[in-house]
């Protein structure tokens with residue numbers, strides 16, 4: 001089989017696609033808590049599809065080390081636990097999905113080295129995220145350049161078919177495929193070629209204070225009122241939503257609505273579940289204040305149980321750590337055989 005064939009064809013060699021469920025891999029950096037945009041745009045779909053997908057969720061703490069000036073060791077360790085607890089709190093089942101922390105497996109770092117040796121430097125210098133993140137820095141660590149190879153290792157270790165990502169990550173998935181194709185060409189068919197997937201459904205939630213840009217973790221860290229974090233208290237949530245940017249109009253419509261009003265309606269519709277027409281009809285003759293109150297209501301209703309489950313999981317002695325350990329063990333059961341295949345093909349180990 002030619003290594004340049006699409007993943008669907010190449011995937012037939014994968015031990016995981018014997019079952020019909022595609023292997024899905026997703027990574028999230030443990031920097032701060034998750035927000036409403038991630039919840040509505042991604043997590044909710046993952047919960048909904050946990051029966052028909054074979055999903056691996058990785059908290060990528062090694063990726064959080066690439067800018068050493070920003071590492072806060074205690075905080076990093078705690079953030080990994082919080083992201084784990086949040087995943088469970090939104091409803092991801094640790095039995096059905098593999099949920100674990102990247103650094104708990106040596107396989108990720110080890111495969112990165114092996115992949116480094118087949119990755120031309122030029123491919124890494126071209127990456128737009130590297131260019132953006134290294135720009136203006138006095139000192140740039142090798143890890144920042146190597147970041148996408150570690151990401152490729154994450155994905156390839158699990159014979160991944162599908163990687164659900166935002167647009168900004170497309171180039172990283174392309175690179176992963178290029179590395180896999182090159183490896184397979186040099187050493188034989190070892191890797192499954194992954195495919196990027198921009199989530200089929202899923203609302204694109206915009207910043208509350210700037211509804212023309214996607215709600216973003218990094219902006220949220222700089223500006224209160226940009227995002228609603230899943231663990232924000234009631235007052236903070238209300239305040240962010242009530243001060244969301246709208247426009248100078250007054251009437252609630254969806255067609256021709258400004259980005260801010262459209263964003264509020266999208267949040268409401270996604271959580272409420274009724275068709276948009278029905279929601280807009282309900283607000284006929286009412287103003288933005290009423291709309292915002294309704295949005296705050298459904299958001300708070302959605303976040304309350306998440307918060308309660310989060311607190312319960314964090315309060316259980318050993319709870320999160322045990323789940324992380326169990327997740328690592330299940331992850332290793334998939335990753336270790338892949339790494340062995342790679343080492344065998346390269347003549348080491």
Ligand code: TRP
Nearest residue numbers: 025026027028029060151154163
């Ligand atoms: N680079 C991704 C991001 O910043 C995080 C990530 C690391 C990832 N490894 C991954 C995403 C593997 C998908 C698959 O969002």
